[in-house]
Amino acid sequence: MSRLQSLTVQVLLEPERAFGLSMPEWDLLVRQARRANLLAKLAYVLQDGGRIADVPTAPRLHLQAALRIAERQQLALRWEVECIRIALTEVPARLILLKGAAYAMAGLPAARGRMFADVDILVPRELIAKVESVLTIHGWRGEDMDAYDQHYYRHWMHEIPPMRHVRRGTSIDVHHTILPGTARIKVNTAALFEGVRSLPELAGVDVLQPVDMLLHSAAHLFHEGELDNGLRDLFDLAGLLRELGRDPGFWAALVPRSIALGLERPLFYALRYTSMMLDAAVPASVLAASVAAGAPSGPVLALMDACYVRALQPMHGSCDRFGTWTARMALYVRSHWLRMPLHLLAYHLIRKAIKPDKTLTEARAMAAPHGGGKPQA
Amino acid sequence: MKVSDLSESDLRGLLRQGNLLLQISPFVARIRSDVHKVAHEIALMYGDFTVCQPEVFADFHVEVAREAGLRRWVSPLARFAFDGKRSFVPLPAAQAFPMIEWGLNWCVAAHAHQYLVIHAAVIEKGGRAAVLPAPPGSGKSTLCAGLVNRGWRLLSDELALYDLATGLIHGMARPVNLKNASIDVIRAFAPEAVFTVPVPDTTKGTVALMRPSSGSVLRAQEPVRPAWIILPKYEANAEAVLSVHGKAETFMLVAEQSFNYDIHGLRGFNAVADLLDQCASHTFTYGHLDDAVRVFERLAAEPAS
Numbered sequence: 001m002s003r004l005q006s007l008t009v010q011v012l013l014e015p016e017r018a019f020g021l022s023m024p025e026w027d028l029l030v031r032q033a034r035r036a037n038l039l040a041k042l043a044y045v046l047q048d049g050g051r052i053a054d055v056p057t058a059p060r061l062h063l064q065a066a067l068r069i070a071e072r073q074q075l076a077l078r079w080e081v082e083c084i085r086i087a088l089t090e091v092p093a094r095l096i097l098l099k100g101a102a103y104a105m106a107g108l109p110a111a112r113g114r115m116f117a118d119v120d121i122l123v124p125r126e127l128i129a130k131v132e133s134v135l136t137i138h139g140w141r142g143e144d145m146d147a148y149d150q151h152y153y154r155h156w157m158h159e160i161p162p163m164r165h166v167r168r169g170t171s172i173d174v175h176h177t178i179l180p181g182t183a184r185i186k187v188n189t190a191a192l193f194e195g196v197r198s199l200p201e202l203a204g205v206d207v208l209q210p211v212d213m214l215l216h217s218a219a220h221l222f223h224e225g226e227l228d229n230g231l232r233d234l235f236d237l238a239g240l241l242r243e244l245g246r247d248p249g250f251w252a253a254l255v256p257r258s259i260a261l262g263l264e265r266p267l268f269y270a271l272r273y274t275s276m277m278l279d280a281a282v283p284a285s286v287l288a289a290s291v292a293a294g295a296p297s298g299p300v301l302a303l304m305d306a307c308y309v310r311a312l313q314p315m316h317g318s319c320d321r322f323g324t325w326t327a328r329m330a331l332y333v334r335s336h337w338l339r340m341p342l343h344l345l346a347y348h349l350i351r352k353a354i355k356p357d358k359t360l361t362e363a364r365a366m367a368a369p370h371g372g373g374k375p376q377a
Numbered sequence: 378m379k380v381s382d383l384s385e386s387d388l389r390g391l392l393r394q395g396n397l398l399l400q401i402s403p404f405v406a407r408i409r410s411d412v413h414k415v416a417h418e419i420a421l422m423y424g425d426f427t428v429c430q431p432e433v434f435a436d437f438h439v440e441v442a443r444e445a446g447l448r449r450w451v452s453p454l455a456r457f458a459f460d461g462k463r464s465f466v467p468l469p470a471a472q473a474f475p476m477i478e479w480g481l482n483w484c485v486a487a488h489a490h491q492y493l494v495i496h497a498a499v500i501e502k503g504g505r506a507a508v509l510p511a512p513p514g515s516g517k518s519t520l521c522a523g524l525v526n527r528g529w530r531l532l533s534d535e536l537a538l539y540d541l542a543t544g545l546i547h548g549m550a551r552p553v554n555l556k557n558a559s560i561d562v563i564r565a566f567a568p569e570a571v572f573t574v575p576v577p578d579t580t581k582g583t584v585a586l587m588r589p590s591s592g593s594v595l596r597a598q599e600p601v602r603p604a605w606i607i608l609p610k611y612e613a614n615a616e617a618v619l620s621v622h623g624k625a626e627t628f629m630l631v632a633e634q635s636f637n638y639d640i641h642g643l644r645g646f647n648a649v650a651d652l653l654d655q656c657a658s659h660t661f662t663y664g665h666l667d668d669a670v671r672v673f674e675r676l677a678a679e680p681a682s
Contacts (some may be wrong), residue, residue, distance in 0.1 A: 035461060035462060056434070061491050065489065065490035072639065074559070316460070
């Protein structure tokens with residue numbers, strides 16, 4: 001297996017390498033890291049090593065700008081979580097944070113410099129309607145969607161349509177489980193709720209227990225079809241393994257828990273690609289157990305390797321090589337294949353082909369660079 | 378080497394390969410475009426700007442590329458990209474050059490957090506800068522274009538870069554973006570000014586860019602101490618009136634017109650406060666550019682307080 005490492009990955013794994021870079025290499029590094037949404041992480045890595053001042057001025061200004069955005073986001077996140085917590089006191093549901101918001105509020109170093117666009121929360125399915133109405137009262141609104149998209153979310157997906165706060169403009173994704181109800185893998189959601197932990201310093205804010213946090217991150221990445229943030233998510237996994245793995249109980253529980261939740265396959269991929277591509281230190285016994293529990297057949301694995309090694313790269317032209325486009329396309333198709341049974345998939349794709357996805361187009365238009373001139377609200 | 382040292386076909390070659398490294402102090406932009414007439418417009422507008430050597434670090438990689446497909450032979454579209462990431466809305470290829478200008482503004486506003494980036498025009502005379510922040514439609518660009526054709530140095534018509542450490546303002550001395558009726562107003566006011574061919578039907582109406590003076594471009598690397606914050610308001614045929622504007626109200630307006638005020642947090646608050654401490658603040662209503670020139674002349678002649 002060839003080990004294709006982008007400059008970004010090389011420097012993130014071995015920060016010392018940054019100090020031997022030429023200006024054109026710095027130029028490339030900033031480009032790649034920005035496209036991979038890893039510029040702030042890179043900045044933290046260099047700052048934590050006490051050497052950010054040694055970076056040449058021009059690239060250093062970009063790193064420091066990324067730090068400012070990341071710091072600001074952490075602050076904004078805390079405020080947002082507090083607003084959500086207050087809103088949800090009106091519902092007999094615990095506030096369970098998922099993904100980026102959970103890593104940040106749990107104080108995990110994996111959250112440092114991690115940029116995200118929304119807060120993900122998990123609530124029991126029977127309380128979804130109540131939670132949605134309470135959030136509406138507190139200023140969040142479901143984004144405009146046609147009846148089909150509403151149906152898509154509410155009947156097939158594991159979350160309701162994203163809601164946006166009318167004044168703050170912040171987004172919240174309300175989930176009732178971690179994979180679509182139509183997905184091939186059936187997650188044991190009840191078990192997931194049983195393992196929820198309270199955050200010691202934050203009354204009323206919960207997160208998944210460590211093993212589940214890792215398993216959710218794995219399930220998310222290895223079901224994802226659009227891998228714009230794929231490398232960032234792989235770094236999340238590597239960071240979580242390093243931090244959560246300080247507790248020996250974590251490693252002992254990992255594979256058995258993946259089997260109990262039905263997530264042994266995504267765990268296998270997570271351990272394989274974090275160790276293969278990001279040098280994550282996974283105990284040999286855990287690796288062997290995950291192979292036994294979750295590895296696909298040889299030919300499938302060879303195909304998956306070929307795809308993920310190409311797709312989990314910064315979305316920058318310098319990281320493309322033979323087969324990159326095909327690999328990303330194959331993983332995109334696979335994600336749909338995993339998400340719903342064939343008859344639903346066929347219906348969904350035909351429907352989407354006939355009628356362009358309005359919400360997606362709009363979300364993309366908003367994310368796109370626009371003409372300068374007006375400050376953003 | 379300056380842009381004007383290159384022939385238009387050399388410039389076109391550099392643009393096609395994505396190798397045009399333009400110094401827009403304090404930044405460097407790497408520009409790529411396969412839209413034929415962009416080279417002509419860059420030559421026209423950026424003649425006095427420095428072209429950097431290939432081994433330099435570029436802050437922003439921007440591109441305006443023609444869209445593929447049959448349509449390119451009928452009414453071609455072009456798309457902006459930043460660091461290789463394509464925006465999702467293509468625009469008519471005729472808007473390629475304004476697209477580069479707006480794109481560069483966006484790049485600076487969204488990334489240059491070593492500054493407080495204020496949506497304002499900045500001009501200088503006698504070592505003192507006037508900052509003209511204003512919501513769109515207030516006539517800020519017209520006023521700025523008028524004054525830079527009467528001896529004021531252009532720092533920027535759109536983005537004031539306030540250095541939080543030194544309290545000085547940087548500008549890029551890039552072309553002035555004029556819209557609709559302003560284009561003919563400035564043409565009549567300054568017949569010697571050089572413009573791009575106006576592009577109709579943009580989201581901002583008809584747009585033309587005006588070439589910055591050589592003097593402004595040569596001094597683009599000299600930051601200036603701000604002395605005045607002036608909120609312009611154009612009213613047809615109104616008399617020119619300069620009146621003192623309350624500091625608190627000015628503070629709110631400058632904060633609101635800053636792209637990254639929120640990102641700076643407390644630093645941003647202190648920066649706006651420091652900026653205001655250095656400046657007299659005024660509102661300025663005007664109906665004729667000649668009156669405006671006289672009022673600004675008087676301001677510049679007053680001794681520094």
